[in-house]
Amino acid sequence: MTEGVPHTRHHPRWLRPRLSTYWWLQRRSYFAFIVRELSSLAVAWFVFYLLALIRAVSLGAMNYERFLAWSRNPAIVVLNGVGFLLVVYHAITWFKLAPQAMVVHVRGERVPGVLIAASNYALWVVATLAVAWLLLRT
């Protein structure tokens, strides 16, 4: 602490402003960053949910039915809904980052960032369609 200490030429008293605890509310981009970081919790939640589902299936039909009943609980439905939106947001921020982190050359030419992002989105669509086909075929 420098308060009360006299300022002299050889011992200058510098001002050290403290960062506000609420810095993340001061700018939209800071808030978006915090939401992105928190969306990792939603990713963790879906990993847990998937593991719980696999366990329920492995323990037989009765456990699976119990898991489905638990999943129909309004609180779990809301949690999954909010979690899904956060995971989509997380994925979009990841795809936005990809062109900045990846530098790809084809025949000596640098591939534009838009194409790198587009290829990520294309892979996402293909993976989604593959999963949908797997789940919806009868």
Add this chain to the structure above:
Amino acid sequence: MADRIKLQVTRYRPEEELEATVQEYEVPCPKEWVVLDGLNYVKDHLDGTLSYRWSCRMGICGSCGMTVNGEPKLTCATFLSQYGGGPVRVEPLRNFPVIRDLVVDIGDFMKKLVKVKPWLVRAEEKPQSEGEYRQTPQEMDEYKQYSMCINCMLCYAACRIYGLDPTFIGPAAIALAQRYNLDGRDQGAEERLEILSQHEGIWGCTFVGECTEVCPKHVDPAGAIQRYKLTAALETVKAFVMPRGGT
């Protein structure tokens, strides 16, 4: 457009006060005047005690960075007219200790900059008789963007990570390290990896991305850091898979 505008300038006079105060000045506002012109008018005509840094007035020296209406800006490249009727709030760059008024201490940045060896490192210099180290335009394009950094430190002022953890080496220093890492004439990437792969190096960055947003030279320090994370991760995997360097 108003012909005069109010500047609300942060004052800190350490021999007189413990906290910063705000002083208001009214300055002319011709359409070609930038914030720095307003400050120079204050210094020349209204209050000669106001302290701030500036030099080239053309976005090259990087010394006139300040916080203008809450945003880190080069005051020589920020027009007063873009703030309508004002007032325009001028504060020192954030995340740095304030020495006086709008002057901040840049010692921490200078120490960190040297650590990443922002110069061409050669294991052995070839004799002059063999001529210069030649590069193709494509080779130069690899690092040119990062070489545009003017050390204005706006990226440090915008970086929340540096604000929260001053041990973080910071955006400009990492971007400048990349400038040399990607230069075909340089052989110092391994030495820089030791510094940059520490926690205070690239891994301290959580990609807020504001450094890139505020950069007046479009250097994209956030991109440089993310790109280097990929390089460092690959180097770690390589060292694990080939502990003897593949020999």
